[in-house]
Amino acid sequence: MKRQKMLNPEKVKQEILEKLAILKRKYIKVPKEPLFKIRPWCVGGKGEIIKR
Amino acid sequence: MREILDQIPYRPYFCNLQITTACNLRCLHCGYSAGKRRLNELTLEEFFDIIEQLKELDCERIEITGGEPLLRKDWYKIAKHASSLGIEVNLLSNGYLIDNEVAQKIRESGITVVGISLDGLEETHNKIRQNPFVFQKAVRALNILAKNKIDTCVITTVTKLSINELPEMYKLLKYLGVKMWVLHLATPVGRMQENSQYIPHPSQIREIAEFIISTRSDRNLKVIAGDSIGYYAEFEKELRDFGQDDIPYFTGCYAGCLAIGIESNGNVKGCLALPDEFIEGNLRERSLKDIWFDKNAFSYNRKFSKDCLKGMCKKCPFGEICRAGCKALAYGATGNPFDNPYCIYRWEVLEKHVPR
Numbered sequence: 001m002k003r004q005k006m007l008n009p010e011k012v013k014q015e016i017l018e019k020l021a022i023l024k025r026k027y028i029k030v031p032k033e034p035l036f037k038i039r040p041w042c043v044g045g046k047g048e049i050i051k052r
Numbered sequence: 053m054r055e056i057l058d059q060i061p062y063r064p065y066f067c068n069l070q071i072t073t074a075c076n077l078r079c080l081h082c083g084y085s086a087g088k089r090r091l092n093e094l095t096l097e098e099f100f101d102i103i104e105q106l107k108e109l110d111c112e113r114i115e116i117t118g119g120e121p122l123l124r125k126d127w128y129k130i131a132k133h134a135s136s137l138g139i140e141v142n143l144l145s146n147g148y149l150i151d152n153e154v155a156q157k158i159r160e161s162g163i164t165v166v167g168i169s170l171d172g173l174e175e176t177h178n179k180i181r182q183n184p185f186v187f188q189k190a191v192r193a194l195n196i197l198a199k200n201k202i203d204t205c206v207i208t209t210v211t212k213l214s215i216n217e218l219p220e221m222y223k224l225l226k227y228l229g230v231k232m233w234v235l236h237l238a239t240p241v242g243r244m245q246e247n248s249q250y251i252p253h254p255s256q257i258r259e260i261a262e263f264i265i266s267t268r269s270d271r272n273l274k275v276i277a278g279d280s281i282g283y284y285a286e287f288e289k290e291l292r293d294f295g296q297d298d299i300p301y302f303t304g305c306y307a308g309c310l311a312i313g314i315e316s317n318g319n320v321k322g323c324l325a326l327p328d329e330f331i332e333g334n335l336r337e338r339s340l341k342d343i344w345f346d347k348n349a350f351s352y353n354r355k356f357s358k359d360c361l362k363g364m365c366k367k368c369p370f371g372e373i374c375r376a377g378c379k380a381l382a383y384g385a386t387g388n389p390f391d392n393p394y395c396i397y398r399w400e401v402l403e404k405h406v407p408r
Contacts, residue, residue, distance in 0.1 A: 005286060006284075006285070006286050006397070006400075006401060007284060007285075007286055007288060007370075009369035009370055009373075012284075012288075012301060012370070012373065013053060013373065015300075015301075016053070016056070016299055016301055016303065016373065017055060019299050019300070020055060020056060020059065020299065023297065023299075024059060026297075
């Protein structure tokens with residue numbers, strides 16, 4: 001695989017914060033929902049299979 | 053980047069539930085050094101009670117694990133109790149004991165996905181698991197589960213022996229109809245501490261990550277990088293991206309924030325891969341709610357700040373985001389959960405260009 005330039009940490013942080021704000025707005029109506037789903041710890045679940 | 057930790061509601065959405073330490077194999081890489089059953093394992097009634105406590109705390113998914121969980125005679129009753137409460141239940145097994153009768157019980161107990169361990173092609177898998185028949189048994193289990201229309205996921209602990217076998221394994225898993233494949237890096241905990249020669253060198257992590265990315269265009273078999281594989285190479289986003297409802301970067305370990313591990317004797321940890329130093333309490337002595345909401349619990353994640361980072365991770369511009377990656381891997385490698393040498397960015401950039 002051809003190597004590209006490494007990521008810019010500040011841009012990454014900015015992108016994460018923007019995404020977090022979007023997820024927060026989306027899930028604020030369902031307070032019990034996690035802001036984002038946890039990734040498969042070991043065995044992937046049904047959700048990950050359906051999302052393919 | 054405390055922002056993420058500060059905004060997520062701490063709940064054990066995911067629980068890794070160890071129902072026994074008994075195991076019919078003695079795998080070289082076993083993080084629990086499993087083999088014999090603990091003498092003080094939880095009773096069926098105690099598991100029922102714990103599952104109900106998990107439900108009260110909004111647990112959405114339980115992964116039943118061991119040892120080999122199928123060695124416990126009442127495994128399906130535990131699974132059925134959880135699924136009857138609306139919790140998704142997955143099972144992690146070495147596949148040795150799975151036949152049509154067991155597959156039928158898996159279906160009846162409401163388990164949705166069965167994870168089967170496969171740590172390489174036949175010779176490698178049998179060597180790691182110290183049993184000449186176990187590869188064929190695992191493949192047989194995958195076939196039986198497929199025939200019974202049970203979704204399967206293969207879990208691979210990548211060692212130096214299996215890195216070069218990943219493309220061949222991919223072909224095999226596709227042929228077997230596996231829908232998901234989760235790769236983890238061999239971690240220097242449990243029995244792997246005595247077999248550390250098999251742990252890949254940090255310079256080999258790129259190869260594993262690039263292999264995962266090379267499979268992305270194929271929608272039939274989804275390959276997933278476990279939390280121990282990374283971090284922050286130029287392809288980080290491609291390695292992690294799960295879709296629009298997810299942050300497309302690795303944002304650290306969520307043990308004790310979104311996940312919990314419960315051992316077969318009732319000990320509670322953020323993640324079962326963590327050693328005993330990380331036990332937060334025991335469910336025979338305290339309720340789950342009491343342990344989970346203890347203001348001092350899971351402090352390695354909940355009270356994280358940039359100042360916690362050690363070694364090269366302290367000098368890393370991504371350190372405050374990834375929080376030193378997999379805590380079990382970092383602790384196993386350096387004795388500190390905030391100093392993780394198993395990292396692509398650290399190996400390729402920091403170790404070469406930043407003075408110690």
